[in-house]
Amino acid sequence: MRSYPEYWNLALIQADLILGEPALNRSRIEALMEQAMTAAARPDLIMLPEMWTTGYALDRIQELADPEAESSRAWLSAFAAKHNVHIVGGSVAERSKDGQVRNTMLVIDRQGREVGRYSKIHLFRLMQEEKHLAEGTETVTFDLEGLLCGASVCYDIRFPELGRTLALAGAKLLFVPAEWPHPRLHHWRTLLQARAIENQMYVVACNRVGQDAANRFFGHSLIIDPWGEILSEGGEEEGIIAGCIQLALVDEVRGRIPVFEDRRPDLYRL
Ligand SMILES: O=C(O)CCC(=O)C(=O)O
Numbered sequence: 001m002r003s004y005p006e007y008w009n010l011a012l013i014q015a016d017l018i019l020g021e022p023a024l025n026r027s028r029i030e031a032l033m034e035q036a037m038t039a040a041a042r043p044d045l046i047m048l049p050e051m052w053t054t055g056y057a058l059d060r061i062q063e064l065a066d067p068e069a070e071s072s073r074a075w076l077s078a079f080a081a082k083h084n085v086h087i088v089g090g091s092v093a094e095r096s097k098d099g100q101v102r103n104t105m106l107v108i109d110r111q112g113r114e115v116g117r118y119s120k121i122h123l124f125r126l127m128q129e130e131k132h133l134a135e136g137t138e139t140v141t142f143d144l145e146g147l148l149c150g151a152s153v154c155y156d157i158r159f160p161e162l163g164r165t166l167a168l169a170g171a172k173l174l175f176v177p178a179e180w181p182h183p184r185l186h187h188w189r190t191l192l193q194a195r196a197i198e199n200q201m202y203v204v205a206c207n208r209v210g211q212d213a214a215n216r217f218f219g220h221s222l223i224i225d226p227w228g229e230i231l232s233e234g235g236e237e238e239g240i241i242a243g244c245i246q247l248a249l250v251d252e253v254r255g256r257i258p259v260f261e262d263r264r265p266d267l268y269r270l
Pocket of ligand 1 (some may be wrong): 124128153154155156158179180181184207
């Protein structure tokens, strides 16, 4: 018996961000979130992009980071409870108790409760993340209304081991907030579709638009079903990418091609 809802309406906030300006980014994102909540197909879940408070202001990230992500959590919780909507709060720069700054996803349920927190485990050296941020130390699944979901951030999707680990832990949907730039649109779309097909799971990925000194971010946020079909895809402009996902499709696809039963872990050397 299915214990989760039949479907979810999703709204991905494909925002432009102002480098190093958390208050301005919060207002900008809030306006888009409020707009998303007025849609005829009212969202059950809103998702934000990676590092949506600061962008990649890495040279000032110590000073900008949110202590234990508490102010971001409180702000997201208030919005979620007010609008009765789940929020996958992209990621923010979190100053942890150990003084290190991490790239951390916060997940808040409809009641405003924090149900998941994940810090990016693969840091992206091309953007010098490893010089300014500490890695997360664990993989994370979380339960939203009876559906187990997996957490990942941006560069993490280049590591199929992570998606597979989350799927084996029972995740049926993978969330991927990102700041993924040109010229690697082909990698973005292909990797996300591959993660969906190989793990027979939904992949929901929210990428920012706009640019900073070093990069042009292309948006193209995606909602991909467990067959690897693209249900919704953004363009390069700021906006809300909406889509409706049928949650039982994961079990149907896994039943038709029993990939998880056919695995040969006895032969894999990982
Ligand atoms: O892997 C890539 O090409 C982009 C990754 C990235 O931009 C990030 O992790 O922030």
